[in-house]
Amino acid sequence: MDIKTVATRILSTGYVCDHCLGRQFAQLLSGYSNDERGNIVRTALAMDLENEEGTKSIDESNFSDIRFRKRKSPDAELKKPKDCSVCKGIFTKINALAKRAVEETEDFEYNTFQIGTTPTEELIAIEEKLWETAGTDFCETIKTEINREVGKVFSKKAGKIVDLKNPDMVILFDLKTNTVRLTIAPLYIFGKYKKLAKIPQTRLMCYDCRGLGCKKCDFKGKIHETSVQELIAEPLLRSTEGVDTSFHGAGREDIDVLCLGGRNFVIEVVEPKKRTISLKRLETSVNKKNKGVIEISNLEFADKNKVVDVKSAKAKKTYKVIVKTDSTVKKTSLKKLKELVTLIKQQTPTRVVHRRADIIRKRSVYSLEYKYVDKTHVELVIQTEAGLYIKELVSGDEGRSRPSVSALLGVKAMVENLEVVGFED
């Protein structure tokens, strides 16, 4: 169907603004905005009309701005209605919408943005009816055009860059409720931590009150006084003015296990107001304040892909373990421990089986060094594949972990002290 026929049908439904007319041909030609397209088509139809070729079915209010030579201008009797019958005048409010977005986002530091719109049911219905009437194959949705037009003005006013893939800030206009909602992308910071004291990696909520605060947790909402996460989060939230943090570690060690090698982590700040912060200063302040507790290093800004990287990384881990046995072990029998350098079969430990599937995992021990301490203590340095349970490798977990230190030495062996001393990617 030719352009003029489609345009004539559209303009026969009532007054339609240049944006709404041009949008029905949005996919034809590039380098034009929809209102430019609309203006071109409208002008061509007006020329036809002056040439006495156009149809009379077009609502004359569509030509109220056009100055005819031969024809009597229609504007005397047919004033242009206040608003476009399709968009209800929304394209006259683009500046106001952009201004509002600037005001709403003023408190936040960010570089890139994206505009979103939730149109009213009425707008959607009118638009669908227009497509039916006009039968155009080249249109785009009103939502797309509003987003783009507001985006252009907003970008200039606020001095920010559009990013449709990974924006720092999403500004959503809800035309139903006339509200603006902001979605602020988290700020991700990658680093390595050492844990030099027996604290948990992350904040553990009180099981009884689920963080609300109760007698049992002394109204703190959490079980432990602090954690690696909280010690980093405290100055980080202060400098970013964020709301909360999430912590993603490359695996974790138990509370009672030290981590002397640097473990990779990503800390995520929820709704940060500031993004440009000094990571050097963060590192220094965390390390200074928490001497002998935690130590962080290698900080860098990251994105959400880094979280996936860190969580799925299969680093080899090296542990230093002090094993205690319930009866005397001869120095000479320790060489049997070398048999642990193999593929270990581990059924889910009894201590976690209540919350994990009961399956058998196979994980390798890559190397093992042992040192006789006294007749009931041995020191081991073991390098293993990620995911191997060390406490069970030692105890045997009632035969659920095979082979084990207990089984090889023929005594009951337990971990007395455990430290993660190294990571290797």
Ligand SMILES: [Zn+2]
């Ligand atoms: Zn319109």
Ligand SMILES: [Zn+2]
């Ligand atoms: Zn509680």
